[in-house]
Amino acid sequence: MERTGRIKRVVILGGGTAGWMAATALSRNFGERVHITLLESEEIGTVGVGEATIPTIHWFNELIGLDEPEFLRATKATFKLGIEFVDWREPGHRYFHPFGQFGAALPGVAFHHRWLKARAEGLDLPLSALSLATQAATHGRFAKPAGDARSILSTLGYAYHFDAGLYAKYLRDLSEKQGVRRIEGKLRDVERNPDTGFVAALTTERGDRLDGDLFVDCSGFRALLIGAEMGEAFEDWSHWLPCDRAVAVPCARVAATTPYTRSTARAAGWQWRIPLQHRTGNGYVYASPHISDDEAAATLMANLDGEALAEPRMLRFRAGTRRRAWRGNVVAIGLSSGFLEPLESTSIHLIQSGIAKLLTLFPDADCDPALADRFNTVFARDMDGIKDFLILHYHATSGRDDPLWRRCRTMPLPETLVEREAQYRRSGRIILDPDELFREASWLAVLDGQGFEATGYNPLADAIPQETNTAQVRGLADIIARAAPTLPSHDAALARIIGA
Ligand code: FAD
Numbered sequence: 001m002e003r004t005g006r007i008k009r010v011v012i013l014g015g016g017t018a019g020w021m022a023a024t025a026l027s028r029n030f031g032e033r034v035h036i037t038l039l040e041s042e043e044i045g046t047v048g049v050g051e052a053t054i055p056t057i058h059w060f061n062e063l064i065g066l067d068e069p070e071f072l073r074a075t076k077a078t079f080k081l082g083i084e085f086v087d088w089r090e091p092g093h094r095y096f097h098p099f100g101q102f103g104a105a106l107p108g109v110a111f112h113h114r115w116l117k118a119r120a121e122g123l124d125l126p127l128s129a130l131s132l133a134t135q136a137a138t139h140g141r142f143a144k145p146a147g148d149a150r151s152i153l154s155t156l157g158y159a160y161h162f163d164a165g166l167y168a169k170y171l172r173d174l175s176e177k178q179g180v181r182r183i184e185g186k187l188r189d190v191e192r193n194p195d196t197g198f199v200a201a202l203t204t205e206r207g208d209r210l211d212g213d214l215f216v217d218c219s220g221f222r223a224l225l226i227g228a229e230m231g232e233a234f235e236d237w238s239h240w241l242p243c244d245r246a247v248a249v250p251c252a253r254v255a256a257t258t259p260y261t262r263s264t265a266r267a268a269g270w271q272w273r274i275p276l277q278h279r280t281g282n283g284y285v286y287a288s289p290h291i292s293d294d295e296a297a298a299t300l301m302a303n304l305d306g307e308a309l310a311e312p313r314m315l316r317f318r319a320g321t322r323r324r325a326w327r328g329n330v331v332a333i334g335l336s337s338g339f340l341e342p343l344e345s346t347s348i349h350l351i352q353s354g355i356a357k358l359l360t361l362f363p364d365a366d367c368d369p370a371l372a373d374r375f376n377t378v379f380a381r382d383m384d385g386i387k388d389f390l391i392l393h394y395h396a397t398s399g400r401d402d403p404l405w406r407r408c409r410t411m412p413l414p415e416t417l418v419e420r421e422a423q424y425r426r427s428g429r430i431i432l433d434p435d436e437l438f439r440e441a442s443w444l445a446v447l448d449g450q451g452f453e454a455t456g457y458n459p460l461a462d463a464i465p466q467e468t469n470t471a472q473v474r475g476l477a478d479i480i481a482r483a484a485p486t487l488p489s490h491d492a493a494l495a496r497i498i499g500a
Pocket of ligand 1: 013014017018019039040042047048051052053185187218220221222246315317333334336345346347349351
């Protein structure tokens with residue numbers, strides 16, 4: 001029997017990546033039981049960037065029943081095996097943050113302690129030799145993870161690069177087929193219920209009225225409902241994450257696809273390179289006190305692989321969060337809820353994780369505040385964990401001498417990060433909370449890549465005799481070294497999957 005207090009009408013404000021992801025997921029899950037309307041303004045537009053993802057995207061794709069080959073074709077996507085960091089620790093240095101695992105899942109202690117033990121006992125083997133994703137990426141090769149845990153291919157992980165504009169269009173088509181109604185127009189007024197304080201309706205400049213029981217704020221940096229209307233403050237994290245602008249430009253593809261994002265440190269920030277099927281996306285993320293917009297644009301344009309395909313576009317932002325992304329009957333998802341810069345491609349993940357939380361905690365029409373509290377607690381944990389991981393990249397750059405990097409090296413760090421770094425240095429342990437996004441392999445890649453040396457390892461590893469351990473660790477590196485060049489090139493693998 002249907003309960004009377006169910007939510008029947010959801011209004012989504014905004015049709016960027018967040019708005020259409022929310023519309024697709026909600027319509028897929030609720031079908032005709034909930035009437036979904038999305039308001040967006042073509043004149044205002046979207047941020048239009050956001051083209052690299054992390055492997056959690058597979059969860060969202062399953063949730064919406066996405067057909068992978070169709071999605072790859074529609075969004076001109078490529079596969080991503082991780083991120084290559086160039087010149088971060090110091091000029092001339094490179095390391096790779098791969099998806100998937102290091103080594104293999106052997107019984108007993110976590111694999112990286114076996115590597116640390118082998119190193120302590122004289123084996124000279126870099127961490128990168130123990131990651132198939134890293135070695136495959138180095139050779140421009142790609143394969144999907146194998147299901148059989150005995151195969152070295154099971155240690156792979158992958159995500160996608162895609163065209164943000166095409167992705168929003170793809171999701172819009174799916175949503176509209178699932179019954180979502182799209183209204184074109186600019187928001188003019190927000191009507192509140194004087195008794196509950198809940199938002200009751202949005203009206204557009206043209207006079208359309210959108211009544212709702214629940215409002216999802218996907219209005220981007222403007223945060224029109226959660227910020228401007230509900231008054232939820234923005235907690236500024238720019239003292240830890242100083243970049244506040246980006247200049248972006250696509251350029252022509254000139255070579256075979258490199259199946260990874262590249263992030264190159266620059267004097268006042270860093271530059272991204274994201275290869276797609278039809279073009280390469282580029283951008284310079286920078287701290288405006290340390291470089292002018294013109295200089296940043298000139299640096300970007302001087303560092304493209306191929307001919308620029310458009311004029312450079314400027315974007316402004318601020319790192320930080322809203323502690324309560326859900327207030328009353330307004331739930332903020334996407335840039336309206338906060339922003340962490342794109343260094344580890346986490347924003348689309350945060351959108352889908354916001355949607356997942358909303359589905360799990362989906363309220364009745366009274367919007368039980370306990371559900372909102374739970375949402376806000378878990379959202380804050382997500383943001384805090386990712387924030388610490390990003391700060392790690394910024395402050396552990398011993399060989400960079402520009403003023404931005406000098407400042408980041410000596411900035412006071414969150415206590416949680418100080419503890420984590422110290423524990424890794426002392427014992428090789430990476431202490432994580434159970435639901436943190438970035439797991440041991442990611443922290444290990446970046447700690448090691450940015451120059452942290454572990455002086456100890458878990459004593460459990462001593463249960464394995466030195467020769468056995470060294471032989472097994474070296475053996476795995478040999479298997480990986482032999483396997484990587486046998487994988488198909490990225491472009492051959494992609495062509496086979498999309499049927500080109
Ligand atoms: P927007 O795209 O800004 O959409 C806002 C929507 O609200 C639009 O449809 C707009 O029309 C509508 N709207 C606003 N005001 C009104 C109004 N008054 N009336 C009606 N409609 C209105 N994320 C990743 O995961 N990977 C990346 O590699 C990545 N790179 C990034 C690089 C940069 C430089 C930046 C700034 C962000 C990057 N992101 C990345 C983040 C990613 O771009 C966003 O998370 C994503 O695009 C979602 O944006 P959004 O939908 O929240 O907001």
